Structure formats: structure tokens, C-alpha cells
Amino acid sequence: MSHSVNMGSQTRGVSPGVEQRKSSESRKKIDDKTCRLINADCITGLKDLPADSIHFVATDPPYFLDGMGDDWDKSKLNKRVKPGVIGGLPAGMKFDINQAKRLRKFMFRVASDLYRVLKPGGFAVIFCQARLSYAVGVAFDEAGFEIRDMLAWKYEGQAKAFSQTHFVRKMKISEAEKNKIIKQIYNKKTPQLKPQFEPIILAQKPKDGTFINNWLKHKTGLMSPDQSIMGSGFPGTILEAPKPKKGTEFGHMTVKPVAVMRQLIRLFTIEGQTVLDPFMGSGTTAVAALQDKRKFIGFEIDSDYTNIARARIENEQELL
Ligand SMILES: C[S@@+](CC[C@H](N)C(=O)[O-])C[C@H]1O[C@@H](n2cnc3c(N)ncnc32)[C@H](O)[C@@H]1O
Known part of the structure; x- marks a missing residue:
């Protein structure tokens, strides 16, 4: 996945010259006493906290x-x-x-x-x-x-509910039968209210x-x-x-x-x-x-x- 981190004007897209290196060196770093960002599974990491x-x-x-x-x-x-859809339901709703x-x-x-x-x-x-x-x-x-x-x-x-007619169209039945079902589910949506x-x-x-x-x-x-x-x-x-x-x-x-x-x-x-x-x-x-x-x-x-x-x-x- 692409991470669109804004790296600030000193580091974005250029190899730093002397001036830029100096300013990035003088940039403050995170002080461990104030802020600890730990790359670990919390299930194991939490055990180390008092x-x-x-x-x-x-x-x-x-x-x-x-x-x-x-x-x-x-x-x-x-x-x-x-693909956005898993087993006929939007991702997250299966x-x-x-x-x-x-x-x-x-x-x-x-x-x-x-x-x-x-x-x-x-x-x-x-x-x-x-x-x-x-x-x-x-x-x-x-x-x-x-x-x-x-x-x-x-x-x-954003509303995520969607219609089922697409699936009916793929069914291995006659066009007349498909149209009959589509008529029945006209305006029907999957049960997802707008979050x-x-x-x-x-x-x-x-x-x-x-x-x-x-x-x-x-x-x-x-x-x-x-x-x-x-x-x-x-x-x-x-x-x-x-x-x-x-x-x-x-x-x-x-x-x-x-x-x-x-x-x-x-x-x-x-x-x-x-x-x-x-x-x-x-x-x-x-x-x-x-x-x-x-x-x-x-x-x-x-x-x-x-x-x-x-x-x-x-x-x-x-x-x-
Ligand atoms: C719902 S996101 C949190 C997003 C965050 N609120 C934010 O604003 O960026 C949950 C995060 O938990 C991380 N995560 C999942 N299992 C974890 C674990 N066992 N220990 C630590 N982090 C875990 C995932 O990589 C994910 O970034």
C-alpha cells in the first residue's frame, strides 16, 4: 500500500543539501520520556509495562x-x-x-x-x-x-447498501424468470443503514x-x-x-x-x-x-x- 506521509519541505522528494541536512539535524526528535512509539504486538508488549x-x-x-x-x-x-464485494456482500459485511x-x-x-x-x-x-x-x-x-x-x-x-439485481442477472435461469425476480426486489437493498x-x-x-x-x-x-x-x-x-x-x-x-x-x-x-x-x-x-x-x-x-x-x-x- 502507498503511504502518503507528508515529510515536510526539508525531506520531500529531494536529496538534502548541506543546508537541508543542517536543518533536519536541528529538527527535534521524539523524546522517549514523553512519547514511546513501540513497534510490537501489544499482547506481548503490554507485559513489559509496570x-x-x-x-x-x-x-x-x-x-x-x-x-x-x-x-x-x-x-x-x-x-x-x-473487488469490494465478498460472497454477495460488500467488504466488511460478510x-x-x-x-x-x-x-x-x-x-x-x-x-x-x-x-x-x-x-x-x-x-x-x-x-x-x-x-x-x-x-x-x-x-x-x-x-x-x-x-x-x-x-x-x-x-x-456514506451509504453502502446495494442492490441485488446484478446477482440475479448472473443466475442460470431464463430471462423471463430473471425479470420476474428483479421486479420483486426492485428498490430493495442489502440491510445496511447509512453509518x-x-x-x-x-x-x-x-x-x-x-x-x-x-x-x-x-x-x-x-x-x-x-x-x-x-x-x-x-x-x-x-x-x-x-x-x-x-x-x-x-x-x-x-x-x-x-x-x-x-x-x-x-x-x-x-x-x-x-x-x-x-x-x-x-x-x-x-x-x-x-x-x-x-x-x-x-x-x-x-x-x-x-x-x-x-x-x-x-x-x-x-x-x-
Ligand atoms: C483500527 S486501527 C487504529 C487506527 C488509529 N486509531 C489511527 O487513527 O490511525 C488498529 C491498528 O491496530 C494494529 N494492530 C492490530 N493488532 C495489533 C496487535 N496485536 N498489537 C498492536 N497493534 C495491532 C493494526 O495494525 C492497526 O493499525
Whole structure:
């Protein structure tokens, strides 16, 4: 896949001369104490983080699209998504009866480690595909989290439902029979309403005593509504922001809006605290955390995406 990372004027398309080399040398690099972008499977990587060391988890896990297993092999995905249709359904809509079960099992392992590394009272926000959100919720519940709420990232998606007449035309029956069926399913579409939101589960590791005791001890468990940057008045459960364009901006299929991540980070953490994203992709959570002066730790299994995240942050020099 092609990654359209904007490398900035110093590196784009030219071999750097002395002046350019000098300026790229003087460019700030990511400081490991503030931001760790780890190219590793979070299932193994999380084991290295100390218990009770993280203030907040914000993540957008993989959910086993068609052809995508827990090995997250994106080459398989690209191959299968290309034609757009799998077994008569658009990519992403081929129902595998075991998809939710596999996701729940995988997310239980992740959630159990997140439970260990989060401080008592610490929150986790997990983006999920609507139809699989129950499996993610159950996994976090089973790992010991309290499911506090369901938020929604609201966006204007594109209708994906499509007609079945194309398949009827391919059937090995007479033209008269085909026309009869087509007449019956005229104006009928596959059952996909236009997507307009993505659920975000708000889970909390149980507090250590009361809200006050927990705050005094761990500085977690309460939120800061005065830090909201979305809408006016008291922050609500709907977070509205346009969907970043698929695969273009940072070469990732499922980039989240920085504004949504910032809103969540600002509500549930304070400056200097550590935000963890075990599935960081192109690093949107990292950018948001650094913009608001939080520390960041992220895991990403794919080295291309890890490099994209690094380039994205280093291009925004004011973050460093
Ligand atoms: C839905 S995407 C996250 C996109 C991200 N929110 C962004 O804005 O770019 C999920 C990411 O998790 C990564 N991933 C999948 N399995 C993983 C694992 N076991 N450990 C770490 N990363 C993994 C994938 O490569 C993918 O980039």
C-alpha cells in the first residue's frame, strides 16, 4: 500500500543539501520520556509495562474484518477488499458467525493487561464497530472493568447498501424468470443503514475507595468537564467530527479525528499524565495526547504504521 506521509519541505522528494541536512539535524526528535512509539504486538508488549502505571487508555482496536485475523495481516485485507464485494456482500459485511467470539477472546486478553497497567479508577475508552461493540464490552466487563457509559463519535458516513439485481442477472435461469425476480426486489437493498456514528465504550478500572480517596491517591477516576473543546455547555456523550478520508491522509484505513481523541483525553486526564494506546495505527491518539501535554505510550504491530506515526509527530515540531 502507498503511504502518503507528508515529510515536510526539508525531506520531500529531494536529496538534502548541506543546508537541508543542517536543518533536519536541528529538527527535534521524539523524546522517549514523553512519547514511546513501540513497534510490537501489544499482547506481548503490554507485559513489559509496570502495574498501575497508566492514567488513561484510548484505543481503536482491530475488529477482524473479512480475511483479517488476529495476525492483522493487512496484505490479506487489501487483496480481498479490492473487488469490494465478498460472497454477495460488500467488504466488511460478510457475517462470520465466529467473528464476535474471536474478537471477544482477543479483546479479553488485551483488556486483562490493560486492567493490570491502569491505575485504580483509570478510564479506558474503546472505539468499536457498532455491530461488534457488545463483544468488546463483554470482554472488558469479564476482565474486571466497570462499563460506565457508551459514547458515540458522530460523523456523516456514506451509504453502502446495494442492490441485488446484478446477482440475479448472473443466475442460470431464463430471462423471463430473471425479470420476474428483479421486479420483486426492485428498490430493495442489502440491510445496511447509512453509518453515522461509531460507539465508544467508557470503561473504568474499579476505584480504590471513594472518588475523593481515589483522586488523592492516584489522580484518576474523576473527569474535568471544564476542559471540553466540543460544543457548548456540559460535555455530552455525542462527539461530532468529520471522518478523515480513508487511506489518504496518513495511509491508514481507519484514522480517527484528532479533535475526538483530544476531547476524551482532556476530559479524563490532566497535564503530565500518561495515555496508552495499544493499537495506535497512524498515531492519532499520540498526536492528541502531545497536543495537550500528556505523555504517550503506543503499540503498533505494523512497522509501516509505526513509521507513519513517528513521521506524523516529528512533522508537528511544536508537539516535541
Ligand atoms: C483500527 S486501527 C487504529 C487506527 C488509529 N486509531 C489511527 O487513527 O490511525 C488498529 C491498528 O491496530 C494494529 N494492530 C492490530 N493488532 C495489533 C496487535 N496485536 N498489537 C498492536 N497493534 C495491532 C493494526 O495494525 C492497526 O493499525
